[in-house]
Amino acid sequence: xxxxxxxxxxxxxxxxxxxxxxxxxxxxxxxxxxxxxxxxxxxxxxxxxxxxxxxxxxxxxxxxxxxxxxxxxxxxxxxxxxxxxxxxxxxxxxxxxxxxxxxxxxxxxxxxxxxxxxxxxxxxxxxxxxxxxxxxxxxxxxxxxxxxxxxxxxxxxxxxxxxxxxxxxxxxxxxxxxxxxxxxxxxxxxxxxxxxxxxxxxxxxxxxxxxxxxxxxxxxxxxxxxxxxxxxxxxxxxxxxxxxxxxxxxxxxxxxxxxxxxxxxxxxxxxxxxxxxxxxxxxxxxxxxxxxxxx
Ligand SMILES: Cc1cc2nc3c(=O)[nH]c(=O)nc-3n(C[C@H](O)[C@H](O)[C@H](O)COP(=O)(O)OP(=O)(O)OC[C@H]3O[C@@H](n4cnc5c(N)ncnc54)[C@H](O)[C@@H]3O)c2cc1C
Numbered sequence: 001x002x003x004x005x006x007x008x009x010x011x012x013x014x015x016x017x018x019x020x021x022x023x024x025x026x027x028x029x030x031x032x033x034x035x036x037x038x039x040x041x042x043x044x045x046x047x048x049x050x051x052x053x054x055x056x057x058x059x060x061x062x063x064x065x066x067x068x069x070x071x072x073x074x075x076x077x078x079x080x081x082x083x084x085x086x087x088x089x090x091x092x093x094x095x096x097x098x099x100x101x102x103x104x105x106x107x108x109x110x111x112x113x114x115x116x117x118x119x120x121x122x123x124x125x126x127x128x129x130x131x132x133x134x135x136x137x138x139x140x141x142x143x144x145x146x147x148x149x150x151x152x153x154x155x156x157x158x159x160x161x162x163x164x165x166x167x168x169x170x171x172x173x174x175x176x177x178x179x180x181x182x183x184x185x186x187x188x189x190x191x192x193x194x195x196x197x198x199x200x201x202x203x204x205x206x207x208x209x210x211x212x213x214x215x216x217x218x219x220x221x222x223x224x225x226x227x228x229x230x231x232x233x234x235x236x237x238x239x240x241x242x243x244x245x246x247x248x249x250x251x252x253x254x255x256x257x258x259x260x261x262x263x264x265x266x267x268x269x270x271x272x273x274x275x276x277x278x279x280x281x282x283x284x285x286x287x288x289x290x291x292x293x294x295x
């Protein structure tokens with residue numbers, strides 16, 4: 001395997017000094033469930049990794065007040081999830097289940113038990129695979145991504161964070177500190193569904209996040225898709241259709257709009273045609289599940 005140095009910084013200053021060494025390709029390391037297979041297969045060849053798991057606050061899951069960067073202007077508290085929080089911690093967190101149930105469900109779908117005990121939210125975002133399970137959930141939650149570089153922190157809406165396969169809005173030397181999920185009204189419903197070849201050992205062929213948020217006169221809907229475009233995507237056309245009602249004919253129109261937004265490719269996991277069919281099936285199932293819960 002390609003050799004690389006391993007650094008374990010004691011604080012952020014040390015971490016950024018290590019991450020910004022001139023002429024060296026140094027990347028953050030969290031659970032390493034993507035890094036080790038990628039280095040083994042010689043798809044990533046870092047000179048060094050900086051283990052960021054122990055940095056202060058990176059494993060917190062808590063409610064936070066409105067801040068100057070993320071969660072700005074909110075009158076209620078936002079849910080903060082540190083980048084190094086493990087998938088199992090997120091899936092089992094009562095706070096995440098209460099404030100962002102679609103993300104708890106998505107985290108529960110990642111890999112198998114051992115993977116979920118190591119894999120982190122920040123790692124899923126850093127890898128930015130279009131099939132990453134948590135990514136479409138972050139889009140429908142309209143989460144903010146708090147990132148930190150050597151000299152400043154900034155906040156990037158999740159909707160602008162994923163730029164392409166393995167491409168994010170992170171600048172070199174920046175790390176993800178965590179995400180902040182804006183408060184949602186009581187009665188918000190969420191569903192994450194996915195299909196894969198082998199449960200626990202493969203990425204999604206299609207991943208789907210749906211939310212219905214109580215709004216004046218009905219519900220506001222949000223739909224996010226994974227693994228059917230170069231990045232996870234929202235489907236505003238279907239969301240607009242569902243805002244007019246959720247009778248059978250309207251649901252079918254929304255399913256067709258979701259299908260129209262998908263731009264899948266053939267790859268080792270599935271053909272584009274199979275993915276399109278799965279978009280239809282998963283969207284119908286998720287919408288029916290949510291509609292059945294609407295009082
Ligand atoms: C057997 C197996 C099954 C899997 N199944 C799934 C699955 O079902 N669904 C799924 O989505 N994924 C799956 N994965 C992929 C992987 O587990 C996830 O993408 C995981 O969330 C990566 O997290 P990590 O902490 O291990 O990341 P790492 O491997 O440590 O890092 C991944 C990337 O993110 C960067 N990074 C990590 N943390 C940060 C940070 N805080 N700031 C900036 N960059 C950062 C790293 O530099 C690297 O580029 C699977 C992997 C394996 C080995």
